[in-house]
Amino acid sequence: MSRASSHGRRMRRGLVLAFVAASIFSVWFWRRQFRSLVINLRPYLRRRSQVESPALIINRWSGDGKAEAFGLQEQARSAGITTIMLERGDDLTQLAHDAVDAGADAIGMAGGDGSLGLVAAVAQERDVPFFCIPVGTRNHFALDLGLDRDDPLAALQALSDGDEILIDFALVGGRVFLNNVSLGVYAEAVHREGYREEKAKTIAQTLAETAANPEQQHSLQFATPDGHRHERAPIVLVSNNRYVMSGPPDYGRRTRMDAGVLGVSAVTSLPDAGSVGSITLDDLRSLHEWETSSFRIESDGETILAGVDGEALEFPTPLEITIRPQQLRVLVPAGVRPGYLPPGEVIAARLLDLAEIGGHLDGAGDG
DSSP: OOOOHHHHHHHHHHHHHHHHHHHHHHHHHHHHHHHHHHHHHHOOEEEEEOSSSSEEOOOOTTTTTHHHHHHHHHHHHHHTTTTEEEOTOOHHHHHHHHHHHHOOOOOESSSSSHHHHHHHHHHHHOOOEEEOOOOSSHHHHHHHOOOOTHHHHHHHHHHHHHHHHHEEEETTTTEESSEEEEEHHHHHHHTOOOOTTTTHHHHHHHHHHHHHGGGGGGGGGEEOOOOOEESOOOOEEESOOOOEETTTTTTTSSSOOOOEEEOOOOOOOOOOOOTTTTOGGGGTTEEEEEEESSSEEESSSEEEEEETTTTEEEEEEEEEEEEEEEEEEEEEEEOOOSSSOOOOHHHHHHHHTTTTTOOOOOOOOOO
């Protein structure tokens, strides 16, 4: 047998083995992708909207006056919606309660994410559906809910031709939040003057100062799932359902809003001050990420600074954060599917056509 012939057979055998290995990996990979896709496309529990007397609170200043620019109040009134204009000094929570007391069978908010959470809390407490009109600056909740932020008036269709779905809400120190809670450096930045006008600059400056003098940072203490207790974490982010990277301009999106889990991202140490400005979360070796139904965090001070859906708040320590699965009734325009679908899964999602399978909600107001 010639040496060349033996060498050729070894090469062919190697190619066959490589092909088999690649095939096995491919099947495993696509099976995981398919399973993930099916989970992401699992229909939300929904039923047709049965609202007759909705009320909408409007923040005229939100998004640099976007509500007035789009003529929201006039459009809402013509659709049979009672409108309540928020004035300086008003108690937003009380306004929502008063609207339900006056007969509203659904309560909505046109404003930023922080104000949405307050009204959603009243809706959940009073067992009426909640709806939102995206006239805020960023409107992350509306984006993940599947609403068009560039056409806020389209969200009014949720009242005339819409569906009621069930999604999760979360609690931090007893307060409802719809998106996320930032603790540590990010929270400190939210509390600084000028944050709303220059968010990126304020966060970068706060990070750099913290990296230069770690002793100045707030001491946040918590345990990771492996049982290790961390005593001085500079950054902790807790979200209502887990975020995935989606690229600019929003970067973080949720694929589900009813998965019943908190997403926790914790950075336990920062690099030196010289490189902290250019590093991303994915570059940090001290980054820990996991899912949980509850999270407890403590501080060596009497209180913990927090950014709750972008609002600067302060809570006593220890602080408990929990999730309430599928306990918020939300109205969306018919056919709207909440959650982010990664670009690579769009074609597969259309082929699977899972959007209309099951998912009918019976007795959404029960329990």
